Amino acid sequence: MLSMKLDILAIGVHPDDVELSCAGTLLKHIALGKKAGILDLTAGELGSRGTPELRRQEADAAAKILGVAIRDNLGQADGFFRNDKEHQIQIIQKIRFYQPEIILCNAVNDRHPDHGRAAALVSEACFYSGLRKIETFHNGQVQEVWRPKAVYHYLQDRYLKPDFLVDISPFLEKKLEAIRAFSSQFHNPDSSEPQTPISSRQFLDFVVSRSRHNGRDILADYAEGFTVDRTPGVNNLFDLI
Numbered sequence: 001m002l003s004m005k006l007d008i009l010a011i012g013v014h015p016d017d018v019e020l021s022c023a024g025t026l027l028k029h030i031a032l033g034k035k036a037g038i039l040d041l042t043a044g045e046l047g048s049r050g051t052p053e054l055r056r057q058e059a060d061a062a063a064k065i066l067g068v069a070i071r072d073n074l075g076q077a078d079g080f081f082r083n084d085k086e087h088q089i090q091i092i093q094k095i096r097f098y099q100p101e102i103i104l105c106n107a108v109n110d111r112h113p114d115h116g117r118a119a120a121l122v123s124e125a126c127f128y129s130g131l132r133k134i135e136t137f138h139n140g141q142v143q144e145v146w147r148p149k150a151v152y153h154y155l156q157d158r159y160l161k162p163d164f165l166v167d168i169s170p171f172l173e174k175k176l177e178a179i180r181a182f183s184s185q186f187h188n189p190d191s192s193e194p195q196t197p198i199s200s201r202q203f204l205d206f207v208v209s210r211s212r213h214n215g216r217d218i219l220a221d222y223a224e225g226f227t228v229d230r231t232p233g234v235n236n237l238f239d240l241i
Helices: 017-031 052-066 085-098 113-128 169-180 201-217
Strands: 008-012 036-042 070-076 102-105 150-154 164-167 223-228
Touching: 008 017, 008 085, 008 113, 017 036, 017 052, 017 102, 017 150, 017 164, 017 169, 017 223, 036 052, 036 085, 036 113, 052 070, 052 169, 070 085, 085 113, 102 113, 113 150, 164 201, 169 201, 201 223
Parallel strands: 008 036, 008 102, 036 070, 102 150
Antiparallel strands: 150 223, 164 223
């Protein structure tokens, strides 16, 4: 099989980036009949809590909760991946295999330095994936070139003004369920591992509050925000209501 067609591919540098930032948007589009998948760039092996093996199990559990068609992992080095040819080619191979119409990826600027670096890496790989003179292979066969129609960056820890918001009100509880699948990373009163900025009980309250704040701008209960590389177009003004 040379390709597996997806409508949306959500890419995160760490397992749980997608759940925290755009799980509601994935759930909404899956409910609309779209086929979505998740690609993690690393195993999150530098995380203070858990192990790569445990995080992979948690990622698989979260994927089942979300109902995505696939969850893949590139195995790049957490903290030490680079925006260079080697890493771009790895992502291009996945883009050409999954052929997504839309890619969701990390925030362009955030507290964790991996996030902004991954945002640039994925965005550039999406462009280069459409160049026919960049040849990639799958199972020894040349892949078809493919460029997603749009790249949208979800928002993470640091507040950035979103370019657009997606109403996720009916899907907030399922999103939180997927986040809690990463029990090693988030609040767990039975855990003896070190506390981190995301392991407190208040952190999940922050996730809900951010969603509520975003929702207020569009008269919805909860929303997720995105920034864009390229200004999107609409068919008519009523699409913006």
